Amino acid sequence: GGLAPRGGGRGGGGWGGEKKRGGGGVHRECVSQVDWVYWDRFNDFMCVTCSTDGKVVLWKANEDGFWPIVSYSVTANDSARVGMSLAHRSVLDQxxxxxxxxxxxxxxAADGLAQRGGFYLGSEAGGVLKCYIQFTSVFDKVRGVGGEEAFRSEKVAEKEDEPPSLPSPITFSYQPHGGPVHAVAASPLQHNLFVSCGADGTLRLHNSYQSSPIHSYEPSSSYLYSASFSPTRPLVFAAGGGGGGAV
Structure with a gap:
């Protein structure tokens, strides 16, 4: 559950490859993915992590390590059940x-930065979820521990294992997969398109505004472990399978 920064600077630049203070004590299980989101209010980046423990945590990074700003508990809410049939709602237990x-x-698309606040999550139970970071609420939490001055310092969270908590980030849900979801990927060119794939062997193209996928592909008899959009062609995407091939 830890998060350890590494630097690759040369000649003493950057973090120099030295392991700095990590973010421990927030996630209780393995961190499944790490990403960066741009916060234009502070003209800075935050690190975002998700985990099999059901938490999404926003971190502030500096040369001394990672400091948790806020955490979300990914629990089912009324928004998570929008568009789901009764047969699928058992995937989400409130x-x-x-x-x-x-x-x-x-x-x-203009700069490739993640700054809208919207993101997608895949779950162990097969659920595919649309989520949103409420930056106003995040700023209120940051202001409560010292505001912008604190955000730019290492004291944004006095207790590393107790970041302020926010409500569930889920705003919508999609038809679930028949097994764990291994990858979700948002299109870099069309903000409402994303793909998902998982242990059921299906690759699905989604419109973020509708619960059912636009199209479902079964390119392989094995599990699918990764998926990604082309950075230049809007409707070209690929997936990696358990047999070692890409489709």
């Missing part, structure tokens, strides 16, 4: 944390 296996942020 009383339990949803272990997340993968994450992808919506990107802004």
């Amino acid at each position: 009383r339990k944390l949803i272990g997340t296996t993968c994450m992808s942020f919506e990107r802004v």
Whole structure:
């Protein structure tokens, strides 16, 4: 559950490859994915992690390591059940944390930065979820521990194992896969398109505004472990399978 920064600078530049202070004590299980999101209010980047423990944590990074700003508990809410049939709602139990296996942020095509606040999560139970970071709420939490001055210092969170918590980030849900979701990938060119794939061997193209996939592909008889969009062609995407091939 730890998060350890590494630097690759040369000649003493950057973090110099030295292991700095990590972010421990927040996630209780393995961190399944790490990403970066741009926060224009502070003209800075935050690190975002998701984990099989059902938490999404936002971190501030500096040369001394990672400091947790806020955490989200990924639990089912009314928004998570929008568009789901009764048969699929059992995937989302409102009383339990949803272990997340993968994450992808919506990107802004002009500069490739994740700054809209919208992102997608895949879960161990097969759920595919649309989520949103409420930057106003995040700023309120940051302001509560010292505001912008604190955000730019290492004291944004006095207790590393107790970051302020926010409500579930889920705003919508999609038809679940028949097994764990191994990858979700947002299109870098069309903000409403994303793909998902998983242990059921299906690769699905989604419109973020509708619960059912636009199209479902079964390119392989094995599990699918990764997926990605082309950075230049809007409707070209690929997936990696358990047999070692790409489709």
